[in-house]
Amino acid sequence: MDTSANNDKKHKRRKFKTKKQKKLERVNRTDDRDTNPRKNYSEIIKKNENFEDYYRNQKIIESDEEFAEFLKVLAEPLPTTFRISSFCQGQAQRMRDIIQSDYIKDFQSGNTELIDGKKLDISPIPWYPNKLAWTINLTKTEIRKSRTINLLHKFLICETETGDISRQEAVSMIPPLLLDIKPGQAVLDMCAAPGSKTAQIIEMLHQESGSTFISGDCKQNDVKYLDGLVVANDVDNRRCYMLAHQSKRLSSSCVVITNHDAANLPNFYKNDPVKGKTVLKFDRVLADVLCSGDGTFRKNYDVWTKWSAGNANNLHNIQIKIAKRGLELLAKDGIMAYSTCSLNPVENEAIVAALLNMAEGDLELVDASSFLPELKCYPGIDNWIVMDKDNHIVASPKEVPEKYLPQIRKTHFPPSNAAELNLKYCMRIMPHYQNTGGFFIALIRKKTDILCWEKESEGSSEKKNDEQQTNTNDDDNNNNNNNNKKSNLDKKNKYTGFREEPFYFLDENDEDWIALKSYFKFPVEFTANQLAHRCVQGKRRNIYYMTEKAADFIRMNKDMKIISGGVRVFNRTDVNHVCPYRITQEGIPSIFPYFIANLESFLPNNDEKSFTIVEVELDFFIELLKRQDIKVEQLDQPTQTMLSEIPSGCFIMYVRIRQDWNSEKSPKFILPMCVWRGKSLLRAYVAKNDRSHLLRLCGYEPISAETTIVKGENKRSLDIDDDDDGCDNQKEFKNDDDDNIGMEKTNGNNQNHSCVEKRTKLDCHDDDDDGDNNGCNNKL
Numbered sequence: 001m002d003t004s005a006n007n008d009k010k011h012k013r014r015k016f017k018t019k020k021q022k023k024l025e026r027v028n029r030t031d032d033r034d035t036n037p038r039k040n041y042s043e044i045i046k047k048n049e050n051f052e053d054y055y056r057n058q059k060i061i062e063s064d065e066e067f068a069e070f071l072k073v074l075a076e077p078l079p080t081t082f083r084i085s086s087f088c089q090g091q092a093q094r095m096r097d098i099i100q101s102d103y104i105k106d107f108q109s110g111n112t113e114l115i116d117g118k119k120l121d122i123s124p125i126p127w128y129p130n131k132l133a134w135t136i137n138l139t140k141t142e143i144r145k146s147r148t149i150n151l152l153h154k155f156l157i158c159e160t161e162t163g164d165i166s167r168q169e170a171v172s173m174i175p176p177l178l179l180d181i182k183p184g185q186a187v188l189d190m191c192a193a194p195g196s197k198t199a200q201i202i203e204m205l206h207q208e209s210g211s212t213f214i215s216g217d218c219k220q221n222d223v224k225y226l227d228g229l230v231v232a233n234d235v236d237n238r239r240c241y242m243l244a245h246q247s248k249r250l251s252s253s254c255v256v257i258t259n260h261d262a263a264n265l266p267n268f269y270k271n272d273p274v275k276g277k278t279v280l281k282f283d284r285v286l287a288d289v290l291c292s293g294d295g296t297f298r299k300n301y302d303v304w305t306k307w308s309a310g311n312a313n314n315l316h317n318i319q320i321k322i323a324k325r326g327l328e329l330l331a332k333d334g335i336m337a338y339s340t341c342s343l344n345p346v347e348n349e350a351i352v353a354a355l356l357n358m359a360e361g362d363l364e365l366v367d368a369s370s371f372l373p374e375l376k377c378y379p380g381i382d383n384w385i386v387m388d389k390d391n392h393i394v395a396s397p398k399e400v401p402e403k404y405l406p407q408i409r410k411t412h413f414p415p416s417n418a419a420e421l422n423l424k425y426c427m428r429i430m431p432h433y434q435n436t437g438g439f440f441i442a443l444i445r446k447k448t449d450i451l452c453w454e455k456e457s458e459g460s461s462e463k464k465n466d467e468q469q470t471n472t473n474d475d476d477n478n479n480n481n482n483n484n485k486k487s488n489l490d491k492k493n494k495y496t497g498f499r500e501e502p503f504y505f506l507d508e509n510d511e512d513w514i515a516l517k518s519y520f521k522f523p524v525e526f527t528a529n530q531l532a533h534r535c536v537q538g539k540r541r542n543i544y545y546m547t548e549k550a551a552d553f554i555r556m557n558k559d560m561k562i563i564s565g566g567v568r569v570f571n572r573t574d575v576n577h578v579c580p581y582r583i584t585q586e587g588i589p590s591i592f593p594y595f596i597a598n599l600e601s602f603l604p605n606n607d608e609k610s611f612t613i614v615e616v617e618l619d620f621f622i623e624l625l626k627r628q629d630i631k632v633e634q635l636d637q638p639t640q641t642m643l644s645e646i647p648s649g650c651f652i653m654y655v656r657i658r659q660d661w662n663s664e665k666s667p668k669f670i671l672p673m674c675v676w677r678g679k680s681l682l683r684a685y686v687a688k689n690d691r692s693h694l695l696r697l698c699g700y701e702p703i704s705a706e707t708t709i710v711k712g713e714n715k716r717s718l719d720i721d722d723d724d725d726g727c728d729n730q731k732e733f734k735n736d737d738d739d740n741i742g743m744e745k746t747n748g749n750n751q752n753h754s755c756v757e758k759r760t761k762l763d764c765h766d767d768d769d770d771g772d773n774n775g776c777n778n779k780l
Ligand SMILES: C[S@@+](CC[C@H](N)C(=O)[O-])C[C@H]1O[C@@H](n2cnc3c(N)ncnc32)[C@H](O)[C@@H]1O
Pocket: 172, 190, 191, 192, 193, 194, 195, 196, 197, 198, 233, 234, 235, 236, 239, 260, 261, 262, 263, 288, 289, 290, 291, 322, 472, 724, 725, 726, 727
């Protein structure tokens, strides 16, 4: 072998070894942190002289007493907060009532036990609308340990898994609320993982179509079909799968998850009915950027030791780039929220001021102070000081020490016109105000179609068709790398951690579509081009549904790295049946509005082998949920007769539930479930936690159903859903779902049977096999 080839090989081996070593080191570091995350908690000294010095100098808090209070609260652990999902207002109201009446009534009425010397306090977050977000004055660990709120804990875990509760830090709930997202809008979430704000955005887009479930008596014209789009993006491929988990939990057809560097997002396209292919601009953009995270001291205790003024200085440039690109992708009159979980003006007001000045009047700050009247916050500041990594004040751009020149730029400093920029409209959430983390938000409105800097670099937006995968922490000048280098990078990055199959859309002639259309009797509004699969060869297992906007986005932006999109609505059945697919429970919220105006045409009819929808008595609905499987022969005669008219295969069974359980006159909402009718068996095709959720809404408390949940996999999901600022505490995530990620897997119908305990209101027959009236089927 020639020596140069030998050297080459050696070199490669050496390179590989170094990489391997580096990886090992990284894994060891991560392992240490992950397996022992709390080992040093009590030892951590929650004090950092540089931090104190830095913020004293900023004079954001003027009085010494208040500053002392600020430091005191920062050193206290963060309360636990959660949010009730508001897809369907009826369900949200029921959930809130269940929490109040079944889980916290005792604590609220003064029977509060002391936990580790603390008086238990569970209360609604005052500024969150409709009491749909709550705070518990205990940490996650205290909640886990506490026997007093054991039931509430299990409830939270179960409902988090079903997507009906989201554990989310209070301050993190603010940006989507201020963005005031309306159904039908297109929203870009630039740095979205792990996705707590994305979840809120999704819920806001769903609100109208969710209301369809409320009356259940609507006419065709009243039906609100869901449209709207959330592009949830993150640069970190692994964290994109956290996002995928989040969106699967929420069963939403309007989400597309992309894996790109937000600072260099390419232009997106849409198919305009008149103009054809046009650039897609978003109605709302959320730039919840990476940051130094000193607002998270109360939960990320390692930030105390790692804090340095240099961290924020280093992030300033990438934060500007991401926000700038976000504004370019925003539509005229659209609003972008720029937010960080940092209190540092260099990452906050300095960024906003730089953007406003760059835009030369094309942007304006929105005064959102009245949007959430109960929310207490500081106004943004228009004067701040810059310090270098060694905590030395740098008085002006001219005085930046040479070694910090690449790090500290002119935009780090307050501009001379700072007082004219209305920076007071920015919102600083201070931890000691309402017992939260620290946070910063600015709402920026775009007044023109194209921003002045885009006009200057003529055609620059068009040039961004191809993503520029440059090192985003680099100096601006580095963006002008030579083309060869860039195209190599493009190729390399294109495949790093990205192995997803593209989506293939159905069309009118597709044989699966023909079968689906004839079996499910879809109205004209339901079209083939919103259905897609990801199967290159062989039989498709899953078919996904997307809103028009989401489907259009995927079709028109084929070069994007798309991790997942839409919701799985049909799953291939292995039985020989007139329609090869069954509807999925998670698909029902998307599909049901297409049936709702015409429910009577789906009534059981033995002559027609087509899809059936039946309203049933609450008792029967509950019984099936409790047992999951019921032998038809065990049912009473009228029910058997009704079932005999339903063809074998899947159908939807639904009940109408009062929003207010205690009021006969309360409006009702529809609660549908997917059921399989076999020859002799009836089966609820609903996963375990979803069954618990449905039972709760029906007035049953499935207590023992959750006793096993803290063990095993489901515990993981609670951790994932917990708010994560993404600053330094990335969590391990293994995607084992059969969602629309990657090559399709067979659908493991993972429905472990569980016992349910009858707790309230309903009179139910004891006709299950074990005869003990607890709905526990020992056979499974
Ligand atoms: C503060 S976290 C976002 C939290 C998220 N918005 C939420 O509410 O769950 C910041 C995220 O930005 C991502 N990120 C960092 N640099 C990025 C970049 N250049 N482009 C896109 N995402 C980036 C990180 O991976 C991290 O997930």
